[in-house]
Amino acid sequence: MARRLSPVGLEFIDTAPVRMVFARQLSAPPAAVYRALAEDVTGWTAWFKAVTVCRPTDGGAGREVKLVGGGHFRETILATDPDERYAYRVDTANAPGLRALAEEWLLTPSGTGTRLQWSFAADGSAVLRALLKVARPGLGRSFQDAARRLDQRIAANSAQS
Template identity: 35%
Template sequence: MPWFTLERFDPTFFDTAPHRHVYVMDLPVAPEAVWRGLAGDAPLSWCRGLAGGRYTSAPPHCVGTTREVTATRLLRLREEFLHWEEGRRHSFLVTEASLPLFRRFGEDYLVEPTPTGTRFTWTFAFEPHPLLARPAALTDLPNGAFLRTLIADTKRHFGAA
């Protein structure tokens, strides 16, 4: 299978990316439970659109940790963490993808305690591959639909309405 290399970026990309989707969820479970689901051995295993999420570097996980995941059965991604604050926040950038869809892509996960559980903020940031830049507005609709499925699965998994 061919792999396509994506451009690296620094954490400011999560605020400046041409395409950003930010989802804030209040979940009725302890922050530790949310963190285990996001950073454990089978990250995001409850999401129907993701499969085979596994770390490719040995614990302990931290900045520089690598992981692979398959999205929608078609797109394999190799990820590298550029921020890791144990129990609270981590962010990754995609270093390689099996399809040339993105120039840059990454996600940021923020887990914060609330009086009733956890506020989980999930940010997706991307820049399409230059060949797809012009129709990116058209492709953002199915992309957004896929992301909303991940959010719905996460809410259902943690018992949120």
């Protein structure tokens, strides 16, 4: 059953009790990475293996996301800074013990490509916080795989254009 979470803002990404930050260099330029993150929302299922459904809601102001294993989230977009940042918070979730969750994707030009940084910020019960800390290596691997697949998808789409 979905439960309403705390309506956190962007500041939560820096102040959350559980914060995880992962980064990877992509060959794609920031504009292409931003388009894939913020404009091709339904395309997330093609490059982020954990995501089974991702679709815009509320005229693009939100998203509905379903994950492998049954996670289901309704989100509000917090920031859409073209070629620089895409961030959102989770408004409702079916994850037990979760009180607040926000994520931010930062894009920094790096050579001809992009340094992509994903920040995962959460709060919840003591048990959930402990589980998230244990899950850190797995989340890191999931991000690295997703970023690699995203870069490959962007390259393939560019070659077809």
